[in-house]
Amino acid sequence: MERTxxxxxxxxxxxxxxxxxxxxxxxxxxxxxxxxxxxxxxAGCGKTVLATEFLVRGAVQYGEPGVFMAFEETAEExxxxxxxxxxxxxxxxxxxxxxxxxxxxxxxxxxxxxEYNLEGLFIRLxxxxxSIGAKRVVLDTVEALFSGLANHAVVRSxxxxxFGWLKEKGxxxxxxxxxxxGTLTRHGLEEYVADCVMVLDHRVNGQIxxxxxxxxxxxxxxxxxxxxxxxxxxxxxxxxxxxxxxxDYQVPSxxxxxxxxxxxxxxxxxxxxxxxxxxxxxxxxxxxxxxAGAFTLAACARGxxxxxxxxxxxxxxxxxxxxxIGIDVEGWVKKGLLRFCASRPTGQSLESHLxxxxxxIDAFRPxxxxxxxxxxxxxxxxxxxxxxxxxxxxDHVKSRQITVLCTSLTSAGEHEQESEVGISSLxxxxxxxxxxxxxxERNRGLYILKSRGMAHSNQIREFVLSNKGIELVEPYIGxxxxxxxxxxxxxxxxxxxxxxxxxxxxxxxxxxAEARVAALRAELMGCEENxxxxxxxxxxxxxxQTKTRAEMTRLRDDGAIGA
Numbered sequence: 331m332e333r334t335x336x337x338x339x340x341x342x343x344x345x346x347x348x349x350x351x352x353x354x355x356x357x358x359x360x361x362x363x364x365x366x367x368x369x370x371x372x373a374g375c376g377k378t379v380l381a382t383e384f385l386v387r388g389a390v391q392y393g394e395p396g397v398f399m400a401f402e403e404t405a406e407e408x409x410x411x412x413x414x415x416x417x418x419x420x421x422x423x424x425x426x427x428x429x430x431x432x433x434x435x436x437x438x439x440x441x442x443x444x445e446y447n448l449e450g451l452f453i454r455l456x457x458x459x460x461s462i463g464a465k466r467v468v469l470d471t472v473e474a475l476f477s478g479l480a481n482h483a484v485v486r487s488x489x490x491x492x493f494g495w496l497k498e499k500g501x502x503x504x505x506x507x508x509x510x511x512g513t514l515t516r517h518g519l520e521e522y523v524a525d526c527v528m529v530l531d532h533r534v535n536g537q538i539x540x541x542x543x544x545x546x547x548x549x550x551x552x553x554x555x556x557x558x559x560x561x562x563x564x565x566x567x568x569x570x571x572x573x574x575x576x577x578d579y580q581v582p583s584x585x586x587x588x589x590x591x592x593x594x595x596x597x598x599x600x601x602x603x604x605x606x607x608x609x610x611x612x613x614x615x616x617x618x619x620x621x622a623g624a625f626t627l628a629a630c631a632r633g634x635x636x637x638x639x640x641x642x643x644x645x646x647x648x649x650x651x652x653x654x655i656g657i658d659v660e661g662w663v664k665k666g667l668l669r670f671c672a673s674r675p676t677g678q679s680l681e682s683h684l685x686x687x688x689x690x691i692d693a694f695r696p697x698x699x700x701x702x703x704x705x706x707x708x709x710x711x712x713x714x715x716x717x718x719x720x721x722x723x724x725d726h727v728k729s730r731q732i733t734v735l736c737t738s739l740t741s742a743g744e745h746e747q748e749s750e751v752g753i754s755s756l757x758x759x760x761x762x763x764x765x766x767x768x769x770x771e772r773n774r775g776l777y778i779l780k781s782r783g784m785a786h787s788n789q790i791r792e793f794v795l796s797n798k799g800i801e802l803v804e805p806y807i808g809x810x811x812x813x814x815x816x817x818x819x820x821x822x823x824x825x826x827x828x829x830x831x832x833x834x835x836x837x838x839x840x841x842x843a844e845a846r847v848a849a850l851r852a853e854l855m856g857c858e859e860n861x862x863x864x865x866x867x868x869x870x871x872x873x874x875q876t877k878t879r880a881e882m883t884r885l886r887d888d889g890a891i892g893a
Contacts, residue, residue: 343549346465348360349384349391351566356569370530372508388465397428397468398429399470400470401471402471416564429464433451448492472506492505526547527547539679543559582603590800596778598784603759607756609760610736611762612739615765617793618739618763620800626668636668637690638702641673645663655795657799675710679710687723698733699734705738760780762776773792
């Protein structure tokens with residue numbers, strides 16, 4: 331009997347890690363290995379930068395040599411451009427890790443030939459690949475190969491041949507292409523023959539430039555389908571997914587002080603959870619920065635590094651203002667435990683701010699971070715974009731066990747309990763500071779809207795700032811409402827006066843009663859004296875009578891009485 335052959339299970343798609351920060355995460359491992367990937371977009375969107383970093387990371391991090399074939403820029407121009415990103419093209423070329431080929435394509439040469447194919451390109455590229463044993467290839471840009479060619483049938487045919495030839499060579503390739511009119515590329519064919527297609531976009535909204543990346547297709551693999559922000563800076567290309575970690579990070583149970591003892595008492599007696607997210611919101615002038623300053627001082631006093639991001643005031647202004655309420659942090663700056671990073675949000679995009687914050691965290695390695703205030707980001711992004719940015723940041727720092735306190739400006743009125751940037755659902759502890767107006771004066775109030783994982787006070791406390799620091803006054807309730815400021819002082823004075831008046835009246839009544847008691851005691855003593863005197867007289871009479879009877883008995887016995 332013939333045995334049935336069991337088919338071998340098919341292996342999954344092999345992937346080539348790019349080494350580009352964030353890109354391997356949204357592609358679940360990298361680009362398709364030994365297959366071509368198309369990177370398209372308008373001029374200036376970052377196609378060449380991405381392709382350059384793909385080759386450099388491959389050579390440096392993964393030991394995979396690469397060939398860069400350019401049709402528009404010379405090798406010298408590419409080397410200078412790469413140097414601005416910190417990439418040493420010349421050093422890699424000297425070690426046979428990189429080979430740059432500049433192919434000059436002129437329109438008049440194509441017209442003179444009369445028949446156009448890519449055989450010459452295949453020969454030249456094949457030689458370059460074999461000479462260094464290349465595993466990665468970049469072609470930048472594909473339009474230059476067919477510039478001025480009117481025969482679209484030839485273009486389609488040669489494009490298919492190019493992509494097929496790259497697969498046969500077994501190299502992982504990135505081919506860049508310019509955006510077309512209503513199509514991803516000018517020819518509208520490359521996206522169909524490529525195994526992976528990425529679109530880069532550089533847009534300007536409200537005078538703020540942002541960059542986005544989207545994976546249009548990825549044959550044989552799952553991938554992120556959303557638009558992902560990315561950034562190009564002096565460290566290269568960085569993709570910023572919504573979050574780079576799952577929701578499986580560990581959270582400690584340790585607690586740390588807020589810097590205000592009575593606020594710690596309101597938070598279950600021990601302060602915030604370590605590695606938690608704290609939001610301090612309130613309208614202007616309620617003391618948000620003061621509370622952040624107390625938290626900063628407490629962290630430095632524990633010997634912990636604190637990173638303070640200021641988006642509204644300069645470091646010297648913040649330190650001067652904090653000194654006026656008895657919080658002096660300047661010494662900790664000199665000791666290296668506190669670092670200020672001050673910048674205007676309008677200076678760069680949200681993505682640039684996020685990457686810069688990452689950079690400062692990596693360089694300083696803080697245990698505590700303060701961001702004051704995050705609502706200033708509203709000038710460069712809408713609430714959804716800011717929430718997306720903060721979500722990525724908070725997940726990043728929570729995975730590193732860093733405690734973050736953010737201040738947020740809210741508008742006074744009925745919407746005071748709403749966070750301007752919509753991150754209230756992301757934070758663990760939310761403290762609201764309010765202006766309490768009554769009796770012709772304004773005072774500050776503090777209460778805890780939420781604090782996950784701990785029992786916390788539901789009382790409104792008066793929040794007092796003075797040259798002695800921050801003081802939370804014990805809740806004082808009079809006439810069914812919370813009294814603050816002079817109203818509280820006046821009510822306390824009235825009650826003290828009432829208590830004093832009651833005491834005086836009681837003292838008077840006591841004195842009267844004591845006088846009455848004294849009179850009764852004197853009367854009692856007089857009665858006792860009379861009684862004693864009467865008792866004495868009675869005893870004397872009895873004694874006299876007894877003596878008389880005895881004498882009479884004696885005389886009778888003697889017969890004196892009878893005579």
